[in-house]
Amino acid sequence: MMRFFTGLITVTLLLGGVGTVWLFLTPSGTNLRYLMADTLITTQHRSWAKYIIGQHAMETRVQAYQQQFNEMGEERDTHEIHPDSVPAQAPAAGTNHEAETALTEKKPLVEIEEISGHGYSGYVMTVNDPTKIRIGVPEKKGRGERVLSMAERTGAIAGVNGGGFADPNWQGNGFQPIGIVMSGGELFYDDLGKSKSTQVVGLDDNGKMVAGRYSLDELKALGVKEAVTFQPRIIVNGKGLIKDAADGWGIAPRTAMGQREDGAILFVVIDGRQPGHSIGANLYDVQQIMLEHGAVIAANLDGGSSTVLVKDGQVLNKPSTKSSEGRYLPSAFLVFEHPELAEIQNVWAGLKPGDIDPGKW
16 A cells, blocks of 8 residues: 555656646746736736746736737727618518518617637627717716616616726725726716826717727817727727737636627627636637627727626626626726616716725725
8 A cells, every 4th residue: 555655646746747847848838837827917816927937027928918008009990880881681582571571670789699619608799889889987986886787777778897997906996997988978087197198999979989099189089979998909900919819818707899890889798717617718719709790990898807798687797706796897888779868977077086095995
């Protein structure tokens, strides 16, 4: 028996040694370590990445991604939307009146499709009229609001999480946005200071999606009505900007927004951090899903534990949070049958920076 246990320990140590050599001294092992590090960098345990690739490599990695994301937002988008570019399906000869009516009737405002891939599952939500989307914000000062609550309070039929926010120790109250928040053509929030531009994801007054780096003056000139700050833009002028999975910034829950040439808005929502359900996706996965669905422009939105999809008073996905309803957030993209009737007030009006404490509940 002693000989058996001695042999077992020896084999275990040998396998561990071989595994360590492979992980640290081979190209495939190094790729895996960087994938693990990228995945950790997107979580509240970012500092753990240094134990996999080292402190300097972690800091260099973050800086390199930031530079890359900035560059991905520079090319000017020139896409145009043509709402009539996808004609209604013509009824086949000999079909009855009911079938003809069904084939030619107007598409629903919101369509939901379940998707899955290697290690992930989620949804694509298509909003066929982009002018029906508004940016929602919290109702009360001092804390964010869950997307489900925003939707129910404002009468929205669907919604997803929006832009980024200050999140001290990953326990923030969701009330302090990062960058800008615009709703209904009004600038609700702006912390740009001396910065001349920011990466935005939004819509102009005709329903055309705007994504990339813009100044406030440029956004005004473009007629942008709804916008939040987030990055990176992953598709511009019909081409993907992320070259492969290794460039996809780790595996995590994801939310992204895109637009087809016919004007329809696509929201991709992918669950993550839940073995047995969905581990998550990288940005290359999200980009490819968008391209396969016809997106000519697309951009990343806040993901991770913020990722949530709401439709008809229910959370459809499984957020990676203790609550099945997701986190408290400062902004959301909400879909309305009648957006002109939505009452969305500027919750940050009159507040000074010192009045906003992102860590105080």
